[in-house]
Amino acid sequence: MSETSSKDKTVQGKLTELSELVGWFQGASFKLEDALGKFKQAEALAEEIEKDLTKLKNDIKIVKKKFDSED
C-alpha cells in the first residue's frame, strides 16, 4: 500500500487504496501509533473520490465512418 495518496491516481486506484486502508485497520499490521495518520488518509481519499466522481464527464463520440456499405 502506498503511504501517500496521489492526486494522479484514477478513481479505481483510490478505491483500491481506501479498501487497503480498511484492511490495514482490520489486519495484523495495525499499530495505534500509525492509526491516526491512516485514518486521515482514508478521510482524504473518500473526499477525493467524491470530488473526482462528481466532476468527471463522459466523452461520447460518434464514429465518422459510415457502415452502410463496404469501403
Add this chain to the structure above:
Amino acid sequence: MDEVLLSVSDFVALTNQTLEYAYPVVQVEGEVAEFKVIQNKWVSFKLKDDGAIVSCFTGLFQMRIPLEDGMKVIVIASPRLNNKGFFTLNLKAVKPVGEGSIKKGFELLKAKLEKEGLFAPERKRMLPRVPTRIAVVASTESAGYADFVKIINERWGGLDVEVAHTQVQGIPAPDQMIRAIRYFNSLEVLPEVLVIIRGGGSAEDLSTFNDEPLVRAIAESRIPTLVGVGHEVDHTLADMVSDVRAATPTNAAQILVPDKNEIIRSARAQANSVGYLLTQAIDNYSRQTKENLQVAFQRIQQKLDDTFDQLGVLRVVVAQLNPENVLKRGYALIRGDQKVGSVIEIETFKTSIKAEVQDVRNK
C-alpha cells in the same frame, strides 16, 4: 415488336432487360416449399400461395437464417428468366414473417449454433468492473440509445465512448452492425467492452438480431460483448451469444458501469468505518491499560497485605517474648551475684526489691 425476329437467346436477354427495367427488385411474400441445398453451395425452393408458385434461387452464403418447408417468408429478389427457359427469383435476401415462421427460424438457428457450442458458458468472458474505453453499436436516433446514454451519464464519468451509428432493423441492419463490430475489432487499441443495443420492437424488428452472420460476428469479437436488445421478455440469438446479456439498453448501461452515488456512499462508509475502528482500537487500548493497572494495584495490595500479616505474627511473637509479660504472670527477675552475702536486685511486675543472699544450693 411483332415484326422483329429474335433468336431464343436474344428473346431471353430482352425479357431479362425488360424485367430489370420494370422490376429491378421485388419483394414477394409466400410460403416455402421444396427447400433444397444443392452441392452445399446453392439453395433452391418454391415460393407459393393459394393461387401460384414461383422458383427461388440463391447462394448458400446469402442465407441469413435457416429455412424449412412451410415457413412464411418475404423474399427480396430480382426476377430472371434463365437460359433454360425457367423463370426464377434470384434472391438478395430472405426474411421470415409472422410469429410462427420467425420463431421457427430462431429455433432452427439456435439449435445449429448450440451444436457448435456458441452459447456455452465457458466461452463467456467477464467485463471489466469499471471500463474506460467503450464501443457502442446502435442507432443514435433510437430511444434505446438515448436511454443508454442518459443512464451512463447519471451513473459514471470519465468514460471514453465511441459510437457506431447503424440501422438496427430492416434488411441492411445486420451487415451494417457486422461492419461496425469489425471496425471496432480492427482498432489498434481495442475498446474494453463492445456494447450492442436496441430498444423494444416487434418480433420482426428484433429478428435482425437473429441473423446468422451477425450472431457469428458477435461470437468472434475479440472485444468482450454486452448485448441489450428489446425488453426483458425478448430473447435474441445475439444476446444469447454475447458475453453478457442485458435485458434492455438501460440495463446494459447499469451492467456496464457502477453507480457513482453508490461508490461515493461506499467510500464515505469505508472512511467512517476506519474512524470507528480507530475509536474502537483506542477504547481497547485504554481498557487494556486500565485492566493492567488494576492488576498491578491488586498485586501491590496483596503484597502489602501479606507483609502486614507477617508483621502481625512477628508482633505476637515479640510480645510473647517481652519480660514484662512474664513478670505479669507472677515471675520475678533477679540481678546480681548468686553467692552468700551478695546483695541482689529482685524485680517483680510491680516492685523492685534489694535482698541479701543467705544460702545458695544446687538443685
